[in-house]
Amino acid sequence: MSEKVFDYDVVIIGSGAGGGTIAKELSPLCQKGLKVALLEWGGSFEKKHNTRNEIEMATRYYFEHGGLQTKQNDLTLAFAKAVGGTTTVYTGTSLKASASVLNRWAVPGIDLDDLNPRYEKYIQENGVHLNSPEEINENNQLFYKACKKLGYKVEQFPVNTRGCQGLGTCNLGCAVHAKQGTAAVQIPAAKKNGVDVFPFCKVEKIKDHDVLVTVSAPCFDQEPSSLAPGVYCFRASKIVLAAGALFSPILLEKSFGNRKWPALGRYFTCHPALILTGEHQRPITNFVGHPKSYYCDEFTESHRFVLETCMYFPFTLAKNICGFGEELDDLMKHYAHLQMILVLAIDEARAENRVRLGRNGMPKVFYHFSESTIQSFVKAIQESARIFFAAGVRRVHAPAMDQFFIFPFEQKKIDSLITREHFKLGKISITAAHLMGGCRMGEDPRVSVTNSWGRVHGLNHVFVADASLFPKAVEINPYLTIMALADRVAEGIKKELEGK
Template identity: 20%
Template sequence: MAVDHSRATAPVEVTDDPVDVVVVGAGPSGSVVTHTAATAGLSVVCLEQGDWVNPSDFPANQPEWELLIQHDWAHDPNVRALPSDYPVDVTDSDMWPVMFNAVGGGSLFYGAEWPRLLPSDFRVKTLDGVADDWPISYNDLKPYHDEVDAFIGVSGLDGDTAYPDGLEYPLPPQPLGKPGLKAVEGANKLGWHWWPGTNAIPSQKNKTLEQCGRWGVCEWGCPQGAKASFDLIYMPQAQQVGARVETGARVRKVVTDDAGNATGVEWIDRNGTVHYQPARSVVLCANGIGTPRLLLMSADDAHPDGLANSSGLVGRNLMLHPNCTALGYYEDELESWRGPAGQLIHSMEFYETDPSRDFVRGAKLHALPTPGPLNVIEAHRTDLDFDELWGEPIHDVARSASRGVLWAANTEDLPEEHNRVTLSADQVDSDGLPAPKVEYTVSENTWKILRFTVDRMVEAHQAAGAARIITQELWVDQPGHLLGTARMGDDPAASVVDSYGRAHDVANLYLADGSIFVTSGSANPTCTITALALRVGKQLVDDLQGKDPS
């Protein structure tokens, strides 16, 4: 794409009307904060560098959807290279961060798996002697979880035995389907914990979300408009109460005054015009890559190492949840094109530290269907010889798509300061702004979890009678969980924000996305991100309305 380097330093041409709150990023956290502030009567503008996406435009509306997701709808922004994207320098990274810039953000592509972190996740230092404890607990976050779940219409079965008492959901769970029942068969034979999948996909119509149509293509955009992508839930309700969403708005800097307070942000529109958006408070919701990037780009004479970075931790402790899989094919007809995908069941059997193992922490496992014949052919490409896959045999391989079950797992990724986001010295986006550079190495502890977990998932398939099992020890482009790069904490020397997302160094600057995680757990994080965003948003409202500080 054409690069206009002058936009990176061009003077402000337009000053927009001042607002109470400017939110940067319209993904899950940005949508929740925008809605929370607007509902309280504050004037809010949300700046999003992407666009609105119509569900009818998603690739799964077309028969050739598996071809369409190879480029324009690819999960990797370096492959898509759309006007709304920015490149990510991954020359020194074991994994490629997955993200999507649009209203709804990464939730357009997520599987809407909706588990909460477990109580132990908040006390890893205390329990296991590694990483750090969060400044909040499971119980502190529970009421915010409950409120978000009720608003979305989360589907799940009450009483998951992996969690404390009191875990309830507003809607019944999705059907297990034949793939889910096959996964249950293996888990039961092995005596594992399992539970019907909890998904942010309504099993009945809820507000602006349709009932799940079981298309099975959740991770490539829901054509039904049923999945809780946040362009369909929270953001429309925020607009109804007065919030303004500005698309095609690439923020280049958070502006501060001589007193060290944020006064607003500078942003570039699609025509190259530079705007200044004044605001009483600034909230960054640009994900665990984009938020540290923006803080580092906001460096000036008063903040030479980047904004809110007196601790030196902005960009550090990146956690990506390395993902592993075991794909099993069965003799049974399983109708594996049916969704959600989205988890059918999950297992927390290996979630916690077990002293008998040679690693700490663990993994969250989940079973999914396997839609798409090309997906199946690709999976077999590393497992079959040429003559077994191509030519006449390709038809049998493609037909096996309906007989598959995918066991997959997020592995807990402990924070390490050398895993970090900096600014690339070589790559820039189309406005000449420096691309984020990701430096990330999978730790030896994580490799041990990955290998152990793959073996367990193979056992599950074997117990259920799989005819063929194909494993992948590390998905380098999954799962798009971007965490930890501006962590919360009580000590300003050891964290970037407090437990309410308020920057220690800038009183009216808030962070509300996955960057504020202290540890990653191994549960899919969007559920926790949105609960944290609600907590941050309510504190923001209290602060601006002059209520007693927390």
């Protein structure tokens, strides 16, 4: 072997919600003489790198500019490549999984008794709190009032910002670094304790205990890796995959084939989402202030969807509108008048929805919308239209209709205007930002890839610690649960390394 070899006790691949957490949790071991490395494909972002220009930032932070297409071409997936992973572009809403979700997961040992102390730790570390009423903009207030008027359950999102200036561009990375993602909190703590962090370090393959990587140079003025561009080998007694729900499964497939684990890459879920808009007569405060303050879970159990407030940038919004030409122009001209709702469908974990290794070495995602997810969307669009009208909009743009807008005088006809018949996959823009599953936890190797401590079945030294562990959808924004599971994986590894 010609590449330079580095010896470590633990090598962690990927530095997002899972990888950043496990690096911090294992970092006290460095003070006892053990060596831990955190390898990350992307680079570190400083405040000066954030221009808040939508296209530029989407290109810098996201894989495929935030629009990786599934094989079926009817769904795009958004996730980031950076030190801090997708937590660099998340909105920072911080929720725990419910007891009923964890019951549905049915993984021995994973329940609120186990996860609650872990959740509480990160709620403290990340400064999770409720924004005060004066920090909540009209886009959010109007949603809250309309849900109340209709008698729907509506809750405020706890968020994890410190020093938020209400720029509203959280999903383009935060220009003032107010969000408390792993790049802001856990990775600096890990570094301080002695973890070696290697940006621009793409893991190509694992070969037994060797992690083979390519180090590249930055594309713009980011801090380069401490290693010169080239190929290297990190030899480790324990390897933790935290490359996210698309890359962890394909790294296992690339390294060990897919025969060992029938469930590898399968049971992929993603909370497929729609962005919906209602237009007010007057400008409202929408693109300033934290974009996401409330959610409505009235329909979680009955119709399998959650509604959240949101605010998207002009390009993202325009590409999510169903239609072209004058009506689209007209809607976009009224950007400052728009109220927005994000629909998250709660999709079932199905074996045929899967991530596979593509010929180019990248993930290929096969995702079929089930009839029940489509039914959830149709009901969610109808309910969102009711919420917009209850908020006082002058017109609603809804996909799954023959016409571009619905007007207040048509409110009584919402259910006959927005129908299943009009919901055409491939014509409606559906996106997903909560990528889950592919290395699901469980005790039965026929339907899971790791045990309930994240250890890959049949490989004593390889662990997974990211969203790919989720056996089914988490049914709400996932990052805190990813951190809680990574914390559990770290606990198991620590005990082994300390010989307990």
